[in-house]
Amino acid sequence: MIGRFAAQRRGLIELLQDQGIRDLAILRAFDLVPRHEFLPEAVRHRAYEDAALPIGLAQTASQPSLQALYMELLRLQPHERVLEVGTGSGFQTAVLAQLVRNVHSVERLRPLAIRAREALDRLQISNVAILVGDGTIGWSRYAPYDAILVTAGSPTIPEPLVRQLRIGGRMIVPVGTMDSQKLMMVVRTNESYEADEVLACSFVPLLGRFGWTEREGSAD
Numbered sequence: 562m563i564g565r566f567a568a569q570r571r572g573l574i575e576l577l578q579d580q581g582i583r584d585l586a587i588l589r590a591f592d593l594v595p596r597h598e599f600l601p602e603a604v605r606h607r608a609y610e611d612a613a614l615p616i617g618l619a620q621t622a623s624q625p626s627l628q629a630l631y632m633e634l635l636r637l638q639p640h641e642r643v644l645e646v647g648t649g650s651g652f653q654t655a656v657l658a659q660l661v662r663n664v665h666s667v668e669r670l671r672p673l674a675i676r677a678r679e680a681l682d683r684l685q686i687s688n689v690a691i692l693v694g695d696g697t698i699g700w701s702r703y704a705p706y707d708a709i710l711v712t713a714g715s716p717t718i719p720e721p722l723v724r725q726l727r728i729g730g731r732m733i734v735p736v737g738t739m740d741s742q743k744l745m746m747v748v749r750t751n752e753s754y755e756a757d758e759v760l761a762c763s764f765v766p767l768l769g770r771f772g773w774t775e776r777e778g779s780a781d
Contacts, residue, residue, distance in 0.1 A: 566597055569609035573625060576611050580626045584633050590659035591629060596622075599652040599680045618670050620765060622650040623712060627762065631733050634746060634759065635708045637661050642703065644725065646696035646767070647712035651677025655686055657710075664689045665703050667696040669768060697769030699725045706730060713767035714742040721771055723747065723754050735764045739773060 574592050582588060597608035600622060604614045613621040631653075637643065641661045648654055648668035654677060657664045666689060668674040674693045681689055692700055696711070697719045705727035711719075711734035718736055726732055726749035735742035744759040766773040 566595065566609060570595070573609040573611065577626055577629050580611075580629070582626070582629045582633055586660055587629055587632050587656075590632075590656045591625065593659055594652065594655045594684070596625070596652050598684060599650040599655065599677065616650045616673065618673060620649060620670065620673060622652055623764075628653050628656065631710055632657070632660065634733060635710070635731050637708060641707035644700060644703070644706040644709045644722075645712065646699070646709065646722065648674055648677045648691055649712060651680050653710070653712065654689055654691075655681060655684065658686045658689050661707075662688065663703075665692070665700050665706075666690070667692045667694055667700055669694070669696060695769040697721065697767060697771035701725060708732065709734075711735065711767065712764065713772070714739065714762075714764040715767040715772045717771075718745065718747055718754070718756060719767075719771040723749060726754075733759075735762050735767075739766045739777065 574588055597605045600608050611626050613624045616622050637660045642663045643657055643661045645654055645666040648666040654664055654666050671693045674691050678691050698721045704725035706725055707730050709722055709732040714735040728749055730749045732747040734745050736745050737743055741763050744762045745756050746759055747754050747756045
């Protein structure tokens with residue numbers, strides 16, 4: 562099954578390089594993880610397009626070049642512990658697992674968390690823990706984290722996530738309206754945090770206590 566997509570996966574790696582991704586560890590991680598294993602059968606033939614793809618329950622698997630940019634901006638190191646808010650398909654989770662020591666991922670929707678765990682287990686990726694819950698409050702049991710990735714758009718920078726970063730820790734989070742956001746790089750300081758805008762983006766709403774409400778997220 563992996564061989565069937567080998568040429569397409571190589572094409573995606575070349576595209577990531579064309580998009581400006583230079584970190585060899587990230588490129589190798591994307592090459593190692595078979596994205597099609599994390600997608601519904603109906604869209605597997607599109608697995609190595611640089612596109613967001615539907616995974617059910619009104620959720621999407623993010624565009625690979627944007628995921629790679631997340632990781633490059635965070636300058637992840639092999640010894641680090643990372644929190645991922647929004648497991649989704651589990652593909653990004655699996656790529657992160659190639660780059661850092663431990664990945665702790667929080668997913669609001671149980672069916673997605675189960676599917677992601679099954680895919681990770683099939684690939685024998687063992688340095689990932691998944692929690693079903695409200696990602697906006699993080700996973701304090703394993704804090705502090707060296708880096709946090711938020712994979713849905715938030716109205717503000719969630720304060721509980723900032724508090725779960727170590728001093729000097731980094732977080733990438735889309736902040737804005739439900740329709741469009743700015744990708745923000747947040748760095749924890751002794752007293753608070755610093756935040757810089759990276760680029761414009763559009764993600765599904767981050768639902769939870771420190772994000773959008775269910776009512777807001779389902780509004781037309």
